[in-house]
Amino acid sequence: METEAPMMAQEFSRFESPTGAPISLSKVEFSPQVKANAPANLTLGITSGIHGDELNGTYICSLLVQVLKKLIDKNPKLELRAKIKILPAINPPGLNNSVRFWPFDETDINRMFPGYAQGETSQRLAAAVFQELSDVTHLLDIHSSNIFVREVPQVRLYQWDDELMRLAAAFDLPVIWLRESTTMEKVQLPQTLSENGKKSFVIQAGNALEIDAKLCKNIVFGILRWMSVLGAIDFGGGAGENDQKKNLMNKLIQETLNINGDGRRGAGQPILAKTSNILYMTAESAGIFVGGDEQEQNFPGKKILKGEWIGNILDPVTGAVREAIVSPVDGYLFTIRVHPIVYQGSLLARIVAKSDLPQSMIKPVHPQQPQ
Amino acid sequence: MRKRWPRNALLFKMIQTQPFFELSMPIGENLSFSKTEFPDGDRLKPKTTVSIVSGMHGDELDGLYISYLLHQYFLSRKDDIQKLGGKIRLIPVMNPAGVDVSHRFWPFTKIDINRQFPGDATGESSQRISQAIFDQLKDSDIVIDIHSSNLFVFEVPQVRILEKFKEQSLPLTEFLGMDLVWIHAAPTVIETTLSYNLNQRSIPTLVIECGISHRLTLAYCEQIFAGILNLLRHLKILNDGSAPVRKTARIANESNVVYLNAEHAGIFVSKLNVGAALKQNSVIGEIVDPVLGKRVEEIRAPADGTLFTLRAHPICYVGSLLGRIVREERG
Numbered sequence: 131m132e133t134e135a136p137m138m139a140q141e142f143s144r145f146e147s148p149t150g151a152p153i154s155l156s157k158v159e160f161s162p163q164v165k166a167n168a169p170a171n172l173t174l175g176i177t178s179g180i181h182g183d184e185l186n187g188t189y190i191c192s193l194l195v196q197v198l199k200k201l202i203d204k205n206p207k208l209e210l211r212a213k214i215k216i217l218p219a220i221n222p223p224g225l226n227n228s229v230r231f232w233p234f235d236e237t238d239i240n241r242m243f244p245g246y247a248q249g250e251t252s253q254r255l256a257a258a259v260f261q262e263l264s265d266v267t268h269l270l271d272i273h274s275s276n277i278f279v280r281e282v283p284q285v286r287l288y289q290w291d292d293e294l295m296r297l298a299a300a301f302d303l304p305v306i307w308l309r310e311s312t313t314m315e316k317v318q319l320p321q322t323l324s325e326n327g328k329k330s331f332v333i334q335a336g337n338a339l340e341i342d343a344k345l346c347k348n349i350v351f352g353i354l355r356w357m358s359v360l361g362a363i364d365f366g367g368g369a370g371e372n373d374q375k376k377n378l379m380n381k382l383i384q385e386t387l388n389i390n391g392d393g394r395r396g397a398g399q400p401i402l403a404k405t406s407n408i409l410y411m412t413a414e415s416a417g418i419f420v421g422g423d424e425q426e427q428n429f430p431g432k433k434i435l436k437g438e439w440i441g442n443i444l445d446p447v448t449g450a451v452r453e454a455i456v457s458p459v460d461g462y463l464f465t466i467r468v469h470p471i472v473y474q475g476s477l478l479a480r481i482v483a484k485s486d487l488p489q490s491m492i493k494p495v496h497p498q499q500p501q
Numbered sequence: 502m503r504k505r506w507p508r509n510a511l512l513f514k515m516i517q518t519q520p521f522f523e524l525s526m527p528i529g530e531n532l533s534f535s536k537t538e539f540p541d542g543d544r545l546k547p548k549t550t551v552s553i554v555s556g557m558h559g560d561e562l563d564g565l566y567i568s569y570l571l572h573q574y575f576l577s578r579k580d581d582i583q584k585l586g587g588k589i590r591l592i593p594v595m596n597p598a599g600v601d602v603s604h605r606f607w608p609f610t611k612i613d614i615n616r617q618f619p620g621d622a623t624g625e626s627s628q629r630i631s632q633a634i635f636d637q638l639k640d641s642d643i644v645i646d647i648h649s650s651n652l653f654v655f656e657v658p659q660v661r662i663l664e665k666f667k668e669q670s671l672p673l674t675e676f677l678g679m680d681l682v683w684i685h686a687a688p689t690v691i692e693t694t695l696s697y698n699l700n701q702r703s704i705p706t707l708v709i710e711c712g713i714s715h716r717l718t719l720a721y722c723e724q725i726f727a728g729i730l731n732l733l734r735h736l737k738i739l740n741d742g743s744a745p746v747r748k749t750a751r752i753a754n755e756s757n758v759v760y761l762n763a764e765h766a767g768i769f770v771s772k773l774n775v776g777a778a779l780k781q782n783s784v785i786g787e788i789v790d791p792v793l794g795k796r797v798e799e800i801r802a803p804a805d806g807t808l809f810t811l812r813a814h815p816i817c818y819v820g821s822l823l824g825r826i827v828r829e830e831r832g
Contacts, residue, residue, distance in 0.1 A: 251819050253820065278610075474524060475625045
């Protein structure tokens with residue numbers, strides 16, 4: 131039985147800074163202990179921190195490192211059967227300066243893939259990350275919402291088939307979004323890896339500039355479940371899929387994560403969001419958007435009825451109501467605006483309608499689809 | 502019978518600066534996007550329409566001043582206005598909110614308006630703006646889109662053309678009097694720019710780049726102003742008694758453009774000005790480490806040529822663009 135050192139944390143690339151510390155890209159790698167029974171070449175990449183204002187993903191990655199280490203150390207019957215590469219902080223200057231983009235020139239690293247090794251440092255960084263992930267078979271890239279909206283935790287697939295959807299369901303998040311890529315998005319990390327034959331998953335986890343510890347634990351649970359479904363980890367309890375095995379897995383994860391329950395955020399069956407059933411509600415007036423009230427808060431995950439009042443757009447000087455926002459459909463509120471300033475066309479909410487929308491209500495995919 | 506076109510005072514009154522699009526603001530008056538049109542002196546339907554636009558990026562200011570120079574020129578030549586052989590449309594500020602806060606993009610969402618074309622009238626602000634601009638320019642026969650460089654590098658006045666649209670654009674550049682015409686292939690994202698979308702509709706659109714962001718480079722503004730007038734004379738739109746001058750500009754393309762990129766991070770200090778003629782191996786500049794107090798790199802010209810781009814921002818990282826050279830033509 132071959133064994134390698136199970137866990138290794140190391141720098142895989144570094145770039146000079148003009149006057150300060152070098153920009154260092156790190157990874158934590160878990161090497162499979164058991165080569166037999168391993169799905170061929172299965173290598174998982176888990177990434178985060180491309181946007182420096184999205185912090186849940188970085189915490190999820192670091193928590194996953196801790197949990198995997200404990201699971202492997204404390205459970206001799208547990209088998210790691212695939213290599214796992216975790217890259218928690220892809221944009222160190224962004225994270226350190228708490229800005230979304232590459233701080234020097236405000237460019238978006240997630241529009242630079244596959245990168246360019248002879249280019250600007252930001253392009254070289256993208257190239258180094260892309261190169262580091264070249265041997266992965268499955269990518270999970272973890273993001274949070276931007277400063278404008280709150281969303282339910284969700285999985286996004288930019289390419290999908292039955293297998294990808296089955297794997298996405300393993301995270302057990304409330305929504306799986308089958309999302310067509312815009313022209314600008316084709317140079318993002320997941321899309322460019324998909325072009326190279328990898329299977330890519332994106333998780334939107336919580337809000338920008340904060341860490342939701344409970345959500346992050348739930349997502350780590352979901353990631354471990356995904357790894358189990360992929361065959362990357364065998365939690366023990368014999369061969370085959372059965373309830374006993376699942377219970378054992380849940381128990382081990384619960385103990386290691388110090389969490390009650392099975393971490394499921396979805397209701398067992400994720401809601402499938404796609405172009406044909408997502409209603410985009412946008413402002414027709416500028417002003418301040420005030421959603422809900424004391425009695426009836428809006429929250430991501432709320433069930434919405436046709437005719438239900440979502441909020442008002444007000445004149446910020448006089449307080450007059452410029453526009454009342456009312457849902458035209460029954461559905462599930464999976465995105466709600468949190469940033470109060472709105473312009474004409476600003477996104478207020480996204481609702482997954484109970485049934486497919488008429489053509490006139492479907493929003494076509496545009497060159498850039500701001501959140 | 503051809504309709505008699507109004508002359509003199511009436512014609513002058515038709516030159517108006519007016520908004521073509523308005524965006525509601527959360528607080529305060531609507532944001533107006535304005536144009537000025539100088540009508541064809543002879544015809545209700547102009548024979549040729551040239552649109553000159555600028556200020557798409559709120560930190561690129563030369564185009565605003567060039568537009569002012571053009572506007573002043575036309576207003577000061579009352580007699581020639583009657584003889585305009587085509588329509589001239591000026592849209593000096595395509596991103597007034599950006600210009601007012603000196604921000605490149607639509608400031609609220611930091612979205613690049615020049616990646617939203619052809620736009621969407623029901624979309625987010627930057628999409629509505631791009632749709633309104635595109636709508637205005639669709640009837641043009643020629644569009645000139647004036648940009649300045651970004652925060653980092655200084656550029657000589659140049660026209661940038663995509664290889665794909667070379668046939669329709671190159672002949673016009675011979676009258677613009679720019680230092681350089683750069684023909685290049687395009688990455689995918691360029692398909693959402695204003696110039697790409699106009700060129701796709703067979704409207705030759707010349708992108709002029711010059712100078713640097715956040716500044717006016719007056720000599721370049723004068724050069725571009727003179728070049729546009731020259732082109733208008735060639736097109737027989739401006740009939741002011743001066744004959745158009747034709748001069749083929751230096752052509753830059755993949756085969757003769759050399760990029761200079763930093764191999765170290767530090768402070769870049771240039772010894773030359775942009776536009777300098779270079780001999781192979783001559784010193785262009787150096788990169789120094791201010792903490793250790795030493796020089797870490799010397800940048801020398803790899804070939805004879807002209808330095809048409811030069812880094813102006815002193816901070817550089819590994820890979821940062823320091824300059825671009827168009828190599829001397831071999832005889």
